[in-house]
Amino acid sequence: MNDMVASNRNIGIWMSDKKSQKLNWKELIKTCNNHGYNLIKVDIERPLEEQGEFAVFLHKLTDVIAAADQGDTKAAGIISSVEQYLSNHPNIVVVDPLDNVRILLNRYCYYTILQEEPSFKKQGIFTPTFAEFSTNNIERNIEIMKQRGVTFPVICKPTIAHGSKSAHEMVVIFNERGLNVCKPPCVVQSFVNHNAVLHKVFLIGNRYHICERPSLKNFYASEDSDPIFYSTGEVCKADSQSTLSILDPYDKAHLKLTLDEEKLKHIIRVLRKRIGLLLAGFDVVLDNATGNHAVIDINVYPSYDNFPNFFEHLLDNIDEMVSRKSVIEYTNGDCIRPREDFIDTPMLNGFINVGMGPSYGVTGMNVN
Missing domain, CATH: 3.40.50.11370 (Rossmann fold)
Structure with missing residues (x-):
């Protein structure tokens, strides 16, 4: 060594x-x-x-x-x-490696990676259809949406996912008329009705923790509705109490959808392989019409406030990475190469917390 x-x-x-x-x-x-x-x-x-x-x-x-x-x-x-x-x-x-981090700085880039993942469809996993606007030409933007199968209502998001407060400023748009509020470069993504429940998954390598958060209520295309502006911090934090999260009476009559943890494990494996970050998180909603799992965002080094024993899990992973980086194989006495990359190792321990508050417990489990 x-x-x-x-x-x-x-x-x-x-x-x-x-x-x-x-x-x-x-x-x-x-x-x-x-x-x-x-x-x-x-x-x-x-x-x-x-x-x-x-x-x-x-x-x-x-x-x-x-x-x-x-x-x-x-x-x-x-x-x-x-x-x-x-x-x-x-x-x-x-x-994490800077080039890997760059992947998640651009929503269009990582949505494309998710959309092109061949294993998702057969698993009941998807990312909602999306399109990128680089112009204020509404007629052109409508044509782009049609070509990419994007349907109203849509969420309009800045293409750049980090770097300023505006990266988290979103707009719900219900019709073609509302597209005039879009500020390119931006991404419009078909809105998936999910009964106002968001599942945030926090990753440390192959270890994960799930928190349930409030989210937007169900919306439907409408020629009469004006765009709704909001910040994700106002709607999707653990203690958020936005009126945008209050379900309409009709939607309350529907049964709550059940998160499929096996699907989450599959998403984790794909992200580890395709993006390769140790510290990341992603947001999942359940389509209330099909129960399919939609990945709607991925984040670099999210807040780990609710991740149990975060520092211990972080250091466990760092130990593993340092160990693998330090083990050097010698060929013919003078050629050295590092061992295989850590991200290909088997899944480790997972944690799940499906509660909305601190009174809910955390259950440990093995992930294969």
């Missing part, structure tokens, strides 16, 4: 001030120390070479990457510097 890799037990971490303020640093430092690591906060505006040797680089650079991709020169310089540093130190375990 390479002596430098074996002796280096530093985890360099960076996240925004907003994310930092929500983190229980004392608990994270304690868990890192219990696993034999030193946690070091890095300053991405300074050369990383000056800040120590790292076995692991743990970050949430999503907003910085998004800003860089949109032409922010300062952000572009930071990301270029980080990428160069990581290229110069290929033994560092990165949580």
Whole structure:
């Protein structure tokens, strides 16, 4: 084993001030120390070479990457510097690789990956039909929707999924007339009636946790209805009490749909294979007409506030990744290569919490 890799037990971490303020640093430092690591906060505006040797680089650079991709020169310089540093130190375990993170910064990109997944249809899994608008030409946009099978009502979302508050500002549009509120670049996605229940799935590698959240009530196409503007934070948080989540009397008469955990496991396997992030989450709703499971969004490094023992599971995965990165196979005495990537390992433990509040318990289970 390479002596430098074996002796280096530093985890360099960076996240925004907003994310930092929500983190229980004392608990994270304690868990890192219990696993034999030193946690070091890095300053991405300074050369990383000056800040120590790292076995692991743990970050949430999503907003910085998004800003860089949109032409922010300062952000572009930071990301270029980080990428160069990581290229110069290929033994560092990165949580998560920047190129993998970029996939989830663009809704059209990851919706396309989901739509093209061949195994979903036979499993009763889908992503609602969608189209991207790059122009304000309503006639052209209507034609694009027809070509892609997008039907009203639709949810209009910014194409860029991170980087600003506006990334979480949505519009429900009921008819062609309402398309004039769309601000390209944006994605319109067919709305799936799901009885105002959203299932958020939080991933740490192959370990997962499910929380049930309020969501939008059922909507139907209408020539008379005006667009409805909303923020996901106002409607879909655990303590949200939006009037947009109150079901109409007719919808209340329908039985509650049942989440199929086997379908969630399949989605997790696909995301691990196609996108390959350790820290991610996705949103699922159940089509109230068919019971099929619709994946409507994927997130990089979501809030893990409700994930039981989050830091312990994170460090377990980091241990596994560092171990695999450190084991080097020698061929003819001088050729080295890392072992197979960690993401191909079998599923580990899953957790499910289908309650809306803290009074509901968490049940552990094995995932094969």
